[in-house]
Amino acid sequence: MKAAVLRKIKEPLSIEEFDLPDLPCDQVHVQLAASGVCHSDWHVVKGDWPHIPTPTILGHEGAGVVQAVGDDVRGIEPGDHVVLAWKRSCGTCEMCQQGFPNLCDLPPEEVGRPVERAERQPMEKMLGLGTYSTETFVPADVVIPIDKEVPLEAAALVGCGVLTGVGAVVNTAGVEPGRSVAVFGCGGVGLNCIQGAALSGADPIIVVDIHESKLEMARQFGATDVINARQEDAVARIQAITGGGVHYAFEAVGLAGETFLQAVQSIRKRGTAVFVGHAPFDTPVALDARMLMHEKSIIGSYYGTARPHVDIPRFLHLYQTGRLKLDELVSRTYPLERVNDAFAAMGSGDVARSVLVFDG
Ligand SMILES: [Zn+2]
Ligand SMILES: [Zn+2]
Structure with a gap:
C-alpha cells in the first residue's frame, strides 16, 4: 500500500x-x-x-x-x-x-x-x-x-467536517426554528455550521469572513446576510441586523482571540456562543466579565457532539434527499x-x- x-x-x-x-x-x-x-x-x-x-x-x-x-x-x-x-x-x-x-x-x-x-x-x-x-x-x-448509492468522495466529508459543523448546530446547540444565528469563518467547518443552521430553520443566518469568495459560497449554503470583517465592524452589524444580538454564534475559525470575543459580543442576553474551531493547544481565552452578567453561555463543541453510528447515516440520508450539500x-x-x-x-x-x- x-x-x-x-x-x-x-x-x-x-x-x-x-x-x-x-x-x-x-x-x-x-x-x-x-x-x-x-x-x-x-x-x-x-x-x-x-x-x-x-x-x-x-x-x-x-x-x-x-x-x-x-x-x-x-x-x-x-x-x-x-x-x-x-x-x-x-x-x-x-x-x-x-x-x-x-x-x-x-x-x-x-x-x-x-x-x-x-x-x-x-x-x-x-x-x-x-x-x-x-x-x-x-x-x-x-x-x-x-448506503452504497452514496458516492464515497462525498461520504468521506461526513467523517469529520460535516459531523463537526452540522453537529455543532443541531446536536451541541440544538438551534430551534426561527432563532438567529451568526457563523464566524466559512472554511469546511463553517460552511457546515451554515447549512446546519439552514436545516434547523434559523433566520437570519449571518456569516462573517474576510474572503469575498467564501462569503459568496456562504450564500449558497444558506447565509441570509454576509459581513466582510475587513470592511466593517462585524459585531455592530450583527447587533443592528438582529436588534441586540443573535441567539447563537458559532466560532469556526479557531483563532481563540479576536473571533472568539466577537462571537461572545455578538450574542444577545442569554444567548449561546459555541466554540467549534480548534485553536492551537494552550491558547488562553479571556473576556470581559460583564459578558457573564448578561447570562450568556459559552460552550465548546467537540466532533459536533456526534454519535457517529446514528449521525453519519442520518446526515447521508439528508444528502440523498437533497437537503444537505x-x-x-x-x-x-x-x-x-x-x-x-x-x-x-x-x-x-x-x-x-x-x-x-x-x-x-
Ligand atoms: Zn478533521
Ligand atoms: Zn466510552
Missing part, C-alpha cells in the same frame, strides 16, 4: 510504500476511496499540535470499501461501503452511557500498524486512521456502514501524490474542501 507520511513538521509529505501485517481479530481492513484534507491535518503539518507524534500517516476523514474483517468483528462484511469516524468509543464509560461517545476516553488504536517497506518499522496513523493511504486497518467501532463542499480533487498541492490550496484560502481520491 501507499501512504502520505509527515516525517517532520513544516516539511512536505512524502509518498511511501508499506506492507500490512496479518489482520488483528478486532480490526477491519478498509480500501480507501477518498480522504478529505482537513484543517486538523494542516495543524499537525504546521506544528500547532505537537502531541501528534511524527513520523505519521496523516488523514482522518475517509471513506472506502471493506476488504476483510477480523475474526471477532460482527455486523460489518467485506464489500460494505463505510465512513470512518476518528473518535473511538467504548460504549460503557460514563460519557458513552450518557450518549456522548465523542467524549469517550478510549485512545486511538495502535495495533495492526502498516510497516515501512524499506526500514520494516511500524508507522503511526493520525487519530488511529491515517486516511492519506490506499488501505488501512481500523477498529470495528469506528467503521460505519453506509456535500458535492458542493468539494472544491478540488487530487491524487494522493499531490497531497502537498492540496495543503497549498488550503493555505491560499480559496477552497472549501480538497479531497484526495484514490483509484482502485
Whole structure:
C-alpha cells in the first residue's frame, strides 16, 4: 500500500510504500476511496499540535470499501461501503452511557500498524486512521456502514467536517426554528455550521469572513446576510441586523482571540456562543466579565457532539434527499501524490474542501 507520511513538521509529505501485517481479530481492513484534507491535518503539518507524534500517516476523514474483517468483528462484511469516524468509543464509560461517545476516553488504536517497506518499522496513523493511504486497518467501532448509492468522495466529508459543523448546530446547540444565528469563518467547518443552521430553520443566518469568495459560497449554503470583517465592524452589524444580538454564534475559525470575543459580543442576553474551531493547544481565552452578567453561555463543541453510528447515516440520508450539500463542499480533487498541492490550496484560502481520491 501507499501512504502520505509527515516525517517532520513544516516539511512536505512524502509518498511511501508499506506492507500490512496479518489482520488483528478486532480490526477491519478498509480500501480507501477518498480522504478529505482537513484543517486538523494542516495543524499537525504546521506544528500547532505537537502531541501528534511524527513520523505519521496523516488523514482522518475517509471513506472506502471493506476488504476483510477480523475474526471477532460482527455486523460489518467485506464489500460494505463505510465512513470512518476518528473518535473511538467504548460504549460503557460514563460519557458513552450518557450518549456522548465523542467524549469517550478510549485512545486511538495502535495495533495492526502498516510497516515501512524499506526500514520494516511500524508507522503511526493520525487519530488511529491515517486516511492519506490506499488501505488501512481500523477498529470495528469506528467503521460505519453506509448506503452504497452514496458516492464515497462525498461520504468521506461526513467523517469529520460535516459531523463537526452540522453537529455543532443541531446536536451541541440544538438551534430551534426561527432563532438567529451568526457563523464566524466559512472554511469546511463553517460552511457546515451554515447549512446546519439552514436545516434547523434559523433566520437570519449571518456569516462573517474576510474572503469575498467564501462569503459568496456562504450564500449558497444558506447565509441570509454576509459581513466582510475587513470592511466593517462585524459585531455592530450583527447587533443592528438582529436588534441586540443573535441567539447563537458559532466560532469556526479557531483563532481563540479576536473571533472568539466577537462571537461572545455578538450574542444577545442569554444567548449561546459555541466554540467549534480548534485553536492551537494552550491558547488562553479571556473576556470581559460583564459578558457573564448578561447570562450568556459559552460552550465548546467537540466532533459536533456526534454519535457517529446514528449521525453519519442520518446526515447521508439528508444528502440523498437533497437537503444537505456535500458535492458542493468539494472544491478540488487530487491524487494522493499531490497531497502537498492540496495543503497549498488550503493555505491560499480559496477552497472549501480538497479531497484526495484514490483509484482502485
Ligand atoms: Zn478533521
Ligand atoms: Zn466510552
